[in-house]
Amino acid sequence: MSPIALLSVSDKTGLIPLAEALINELGFRIISSGGTAKLIESANLPVTRVADYTGFPEILEGRVKTLNPKIHGGILAKRDKQNHMEDLKAQNINPINLVVVNLYPFEQTISKENVSWDEAIENIDIGGPTMIRAAAKNHEDVLVVTNPSQYSNLIDAYKSKTVTNELRKSYSLKAFEHTAIYDLTISKWIAKQIPSQKAYWLQSLPLKQELRYGENPHQKASWYGEPEKGWSGANQLQGKELSTNNLLDLEAALSTLREFGYENTIKDASYQKAAVVIKHTNPCGVAIGDSPCSALKRALDGDRVSAFGGIIAINCPVDKAAAKELENIFIECIVAPYFDSNAKEILSKKKNLRLLELKAESIQKADNNHIRSILGGLLIQDLDEPDFDQTEWKNVTKLIPNEEEMIDLSFAWKIVKHIRSNAIAVASNKQSLGIGAGQMNRIGSAKLALEAAGSKSKGAVLASDGFFPFDDTVKMAADYGISSIIQPGGSIRDKDSISACNELGIKMVLTGKRHFLH
Incomplete structure (x- = not known):
């Protein structure tokens, strides 16, 4: 009896060459349905429609086609189990040897502008994932293929008689990845339509590149990213x-x-x-x-x-x-x-x-999530996005920054949020002059920034990502000739820093927002 291949694909790339090779070179009998069968027929290739094979018509506007014991019994039967084969014989079911399936383009559907709930739901594939999972489970007896990029390797393996168990396992893994990603895409879309308590964080990213190593040569590293989004x-x-x-x-x-x-x-x-x-x-x-x-x-x-x-x-x-x-x-x-x-x-x-x-x-397509790993888990937060709103800023000293100083304070504030805490930035004329990063105390960061700026600090501005618990940073800034300071405020000792500014002739602006970066 000829081996049986079941072909049912949404992406019809390479379908006809595959069908020709299976029929003419490898002796397969093909069963298929819907548009896949129609395309194979148009190439004058022999194909048996699923409805004719099962003796059961497609119903519910095509929602039920392949969900039939003659299909799933033929896929799931273990060839080395006598009782399985006896069941097939008793029910007049033939074993299916090859399943070539890929799924309705749900992601393509939801990418359309103003896609409706009903349209999206109708494009959720049911029969396809069921066949893929069944074949992937029974991979020792059934080869499952889910991507046109596999067709050439598939035909070569059959011709050279190298359809090994390792190849079957590899294709099984790809199949389960295919259905997992599909289900994740559906889950994520539905979650956006009906926001609720977030019990799970669901995501799937394809491998972009294996990196030579991680931060150090002894560390392995891989880069995963969505195509065309962000750095991908x-x-x-x-x-x-x-x-x-x-x-x-x-x-x-x-x-x-x-x-x-x-x-x-x-x-x-x-x-x-x-x-x-x-x-x-x-x-x-x-x-x-x-x-x-x-x-x-x-x-x-x-x-x-x-x-x-x-x-x-x-x-x-x-x-x-x-x-x-x-x-x-x-x-x-x-x-x-x-x-x-x-x-x-x-x-x-x-x-x-x-x-x-x-x-x-590419930047605009990327999600605005900031994701960090911890041992056994992830931390996910919104990105600290660019913020040009200065309506909450307050001048808290007797002297008030002039227009040029306000421009530089805004400039320094934009920089300091991207420096590792504790962070200090010194700037003038829309140019950074000194950066103090990642110190265990704020005065240490200020010292680094001010020493780097040196004599250029005279008349410059200073920004701090967090509040001043003491007035020591203000006093050091005065020694270097800083004219204005911008910081979040919020310390119970804000008045000490404000008083020091007033005594030393420095202007101070409080933003009401901090920008810690760990």
């Missing part, structure tokens, strides 16, 4: 393969950069040409300029020593002048919305330099 949508133009540390630094760079807008994402006056230099996930240089070159040069000038071996992000197209600024400095990666032909030619001489084009569309 970036186009690497040149350079070595991205590493774990590159990706972490790129994420930190982009998060900081988005405070100033990103080409095509902000259309109002708040969009400014900006550049960010990152080292070990902390910004070491941030600046706004009149051109990409000006912004980049000023960002590098913020701390050229720390910039060595760093990551650069620019929120506007990189041109020839900007690329020339990078000719004589060692940088790991540069990300921007676009590199013009002159910039690409100049930077191509640095063979190991990674250039990435990241479009605004």
